[in-house]
Amino acid sequence: MDILHSINDFNEAKQVIPGGVNSPVRAFGSVGGTPRFIARGKGAYIYDEDDNAYIDFVQSWGPLIFGHADEFVESALTLALKDGLSFGAPTEKETTLVKQIISLTNSVEKMRLVSSGTEATMSALRLARAFTNKDDIIKFEGCYHGHSDSLLVSAGSGCATFGTPSSPGVPSDVSKHTLVARYNDIDSVKACFEQSKNVACVIIEPLAGNMGFVPADREFLYALRKLCDEHNALFIIDEVMSGFRAGLNGALGIYNIEADLVTYGKVIGGGLPLAAFGGRAEIMDMLSPVGGVYQAGTLSGNPIAVSAGIATLSLIKSKPHLYDELESLAKTLTQGLQNAAQEYEIPLQVDYRGSMFGFFFNAGAVKNFDDAKKSDVAMYAKFHQKMLEKGVYFACSQFETGFICSAMNGAIIEEVIQKARESFKEIHFEG
Template sequence: MFRSEQLFERAVKVMPGGVNSPVRAYQSVGSTPRFIRRADGAYVYDVDQNRYIDYICSWGPMILGHNNMKIREAVIQASYEGLSFGAATEMEVNMAERICRLVPSMEMVRMVNSGTEAVMSAIRAARGYTGRNKIIKFEGCYHGHSDSLLVKAGSGVMTAGIPDSLGVPEGCARDTLTAVYNDCDSVARLLEENKGEVAALIVEPVAGNMGVVEPCPGFLQGLRDLCTEHGAVLIFDEVITGFRLSLQGAQGYYGITPDLTTFGKIIGGGMPVGCYGGRREIMQTIAPCGSVYQAGTLSGNPIAMAAGLAELTQLEENPDIYLRLEEMGNYFRDRLRDILKAAGKSYQVTGVGSLSCLFFAEQPVLNYQTAKTSDTAEFARYFNWMLDHHIHLAPSQFEAIFLSAAHTKKDVDETLDAAEEFFRA
């Protein structure tokens, strides 16, 4: 028996499903999870000494690759001073100033401990600022596991086939309205039907939790215009796209200015961290300036701040990273489309920049409903084939493929060669 299988047997006895996050259990692909021992560059290594080309990248933040030397050194140096103070530090001021300088819409920020916490807090701020209760989200978009946002969510919820979650009181979900991604008319109807009651609209500017679904031309601007018209706060959830599509995130990439933005672990070099921020008048409703309460002992943790600053510094000093990732992403998607065409398959390849997805779907994927037409059984077969060929993909049809600056053309070609062999078989 392999070491990973032995560990999984032990894990299921002491952790629900043997994991600490559902999709890691490999249930949707009918396999046993690989237990990772270490990672470096574009590769992860499991406890059985197998090396894989990794396209999970810790679900996005490892844009510079795993175990980046400068980030690692920053963490080591910061740890000499202590791991947590529960008090104000210079490091968190430096991080806040850096984010506000890089992302023009962010006039003030508040550090938190995860993307989930960032989203939860941003929605509370929007409700406090507007004095309204209702929010609009999109089917298939995942914004963390807080109660009101698990309605028709994506990511692991979608992978497990769970439309909503048990344990969420009906009252929590009552004020959550769901619209159709890439359909401004569905948003306009909800705003009209709930006139003067919608505090915020939250959206992944590029949907990254029902696979990767790009915004259609005019969609994001349409949301901006509707929120302005109806006095609702536009929240961009950039936990995936922030500092990955560009130094200004998706909002810079597409030229749209939200009212509030949430970022996740990419601002901590992959460590547990997040932040939310935006217009000054909204952020000044947050305690101690205002009456919207939010707090956290580990918020602005000095180790996470040191890691994040080391990552953002490298991205800012080397802006050509984004050009290279865009080129590599386009190459990956174009060649994969050619492979599918040669094999007589009409599956969908989507993506933008360093984010990609192969949908085992016959029709264009524009939203949650079309994403769900994917053949998940065929994806599972593909996933296990690729894993056997030492390609580490997310164990779900409804997740992204992440490229990093550490991936080489050789890595990508090796991956595509394995895919070509699968589709020829």
């Protein structure tokens, strides 16, 4: 496979962009080799600058549920572009999109639009602290909620300790207000509540997507909801990744659970920068200009991204069997990968929900970040490189999630499984 353009592009980018990329995982540091510089995408495929085609299971890290360059979404964008890019003023489209989202969730009465998932979670935390008049938050090791200072925290010597910064530049005075618990371990959460009587909220990805794909146990989420109520803390569900990906009603619908605040992103922008946070009216009405909690953004609710979101959600609602079809493909893919790995005695754990899936080169079940870290990252790197050479683009890290899009079909999935079988065979005989 000729990737000369990508090699040259990467070398040039590194001269002016830190690491040559604008988001770290894209640099292929976890899997080795040269990151592919993408020229275009259509449907299930992306094409690099050397015109190599790849079946794409990254899908821009989740937003593109209908695949690349969907005609319905593109048509909506073409019309919106004729009216202008951004006004810094309210538009009818903002209300239309918010109503669409609210109609599909059981936990949101009011909502505000922002431009990124980081903004959404950061704003939700500020609201929770203001509403409860408390400072501390509980998050879970391995869950990613954006790169705001309060959430770039990992566990200290134990899950019940106050967090320590996981990035230089995060002041310890900020991170001391973040407690880190163990995913799917309710006792670790109880220990956090025992350590601090000042907990404003618990924030969680019910379908964790940044330690690999790890779903929460249903009983664990119910116990979290109960603990929050007992301690007068808000329960925040982060659906930036899982919202409209795992199902029409997201993880909230899958688990049949209610949150006090919910964050959304990715799919609701149809591939453009857009996110949102919402919840009970009494909480949301604390936001300025109604209340005293300040939050603002120059491009929040911009008409181009909002138009893409409206088109995407409208198309989703017009396809009653969409999520069943996507989940069927995810099931076929993950089971096929697992069976192919077993043929060559390679341990592989798989899971999926809706159009989200993941796999770990791990001998045991993965229920939390400690389990995930036991995975064979070197094996993942080998597999990733071999599949890339065969024209299949999986996430460039063991600790990311894969995505199915509606442009995929059974034939594409079977092609991928066969290429995986060939890759596992090569790995097996290479030793």
